[in-house]
Amino acid sequence: MPEGAALTQMAREIAEQPAAIAQTLDTLLPQRSEITALARGRRRLLLIARGSSDNAATYGRYLAEVHAGMAGALAAPSVATLYAAKLDLSDTVTIAVSQSGATAEIVETLAWAKECGAATVAVTNVAGSPLALGADVALVTQAGPELAVPATKTYTTQVAALAVAVDALAPVPGRLDAEFAAVAAEAEQMLLPDxxxxxxxxxLAGTEEVLASGRGLAFGTMLEVALKLEETCLRPVRGLSYADLKHGPIAIVDASLVTLLVAGPSGPTLPGLVDLAATVRAAGSPVLGIGGDASFRAACDLAMPGPALSELLAPLALVIPGQLLVERLARRLGLDPDAPRGLKKVTQTD
Structure with a gap:
């Protein structure tokens, strides 16, 4: 679809996110007490997901450890579906994340976790889906139908649902409530032209080489933007924590490569990203930034601000500038962002 054509479905769904996030939070926050009760006496969190949902789960893992003080990990579904390993998960809350709630691998892995003794929670956009029906508690996001293949509003509502679930696991649930109330308005701000x-x-249109980096609570957002560039714009992107990047891969950085950095608005990872921007610029790579603070954006060649939220909840809206970037780039490249090559809305894996 050429640039300047009629509004794409992806663009329409990006614009629906403030309302979808607000409705999701309004619907799910009252369910915190169910999760708190379900998790009583359990000390670990295991997250099950694939694709964009896995990027949302990455945020959930960081939030669990930083905000709730609960050890978290991302599951390897093949441990359940291919190896049929028997684990003791009696001290574990397991959250499975799937837009459709119908990906067989995710449904089977959640059932396996329950058989291993875990308390189970589903995050899905489809009430009555196999995943929702198989969980002890179902958190049904309120994104409504998503017609474009790339996940936009289903991703941000998953992130919102995970924030609710993790807050329910915190020693004192509810401490984020004032900020939850501000998220939708900040998401609306992210839609304004920049x-x-x-x-x-x-x-980005002028390069075939893109490196993406971030760290901490915004790391999942960076991975999601990188995934969207790959699947929607057909640009191979290497997404790495800046800590991993410094352990060797930084040698590939030169003037032929564009670096995309995604940062939260504050926190202990931000100074490292500012330093990384200077390092890759010195190697000749143009640096594009999303989020951060004024010093981070000044360290980049070009940057768009993120939401005025804390580091804990910024990821609920931080991805939106990246989504706008991807949708615009796909049209610039003559691609259809609504139906990327070779992709379907529900992906089945073994």
Whole structure:
């Protein structure tokens, strides 16, 4: 679809996110007490997901450890579906995340976790789906139907649902409530035109090599933006924690590569990303930034601000500038962002 054509379905669904996030939070926050009761006496969190849902789960893992003080991990579904390993999960809450709630691998892995003794929670956009029916508690996001293949509003509502679930696991649930109330308005701000957007599209349209980096609570957001560039714009992207990047891969950085950095608004990982921006710029790579603070954006060649939320909840809206970037870039490249090559809405794996 050429740039300037009628609004794409992906663009429409990006614009629906503030309302979808608000409705999801309104619906799910009253369910915190169910999760708190379900989790009583359990000390670990295991998250099950694939694709964009896995990027949302990455955020959930960081939030669980930083905000709730609960050890978290991402499951390897093949341990259940292929190896049929028997684990003791009696001290574990397991959250499975799936937009459709119909991906057989995720449904089977949640059932396996329950057989191993875990308390189970489903995060899905479809009430009555196999995943929702198989869980002890179902958190049904309120994104409504999503017609474009790339996940946008289903992703951000999953992130919102995980924030609710993790807050329910915290020693004192409810401490994020004032900020939960501000998320939808901040998501709306992310939809406003930004002067840097077109220039960032120009930089990405002129390269075949993209490196993405981030760390901490915003790491899942960076992975999601990188995935969207790959699946929607057919751009191979290497997404790495900046800590991993410094252990060797930084040698690939040069003037032929564009670096995309995604940062939360504050926190202990932000100074490292500012330093990384200077390092890759010194190697000749143009640096594009999303989020961060004024010093981070000044360290980038081009940057768009993120939401005015804390580091804990910024990921509920931080991805939106990246989504806008991807949708605009796909059209610039003559691609259809609504139906990327070779992809379907529900992906089945073994």
């Amino acid at each position: 002067d840097a957007l077109d220039a960032m599209v120009d930089r």
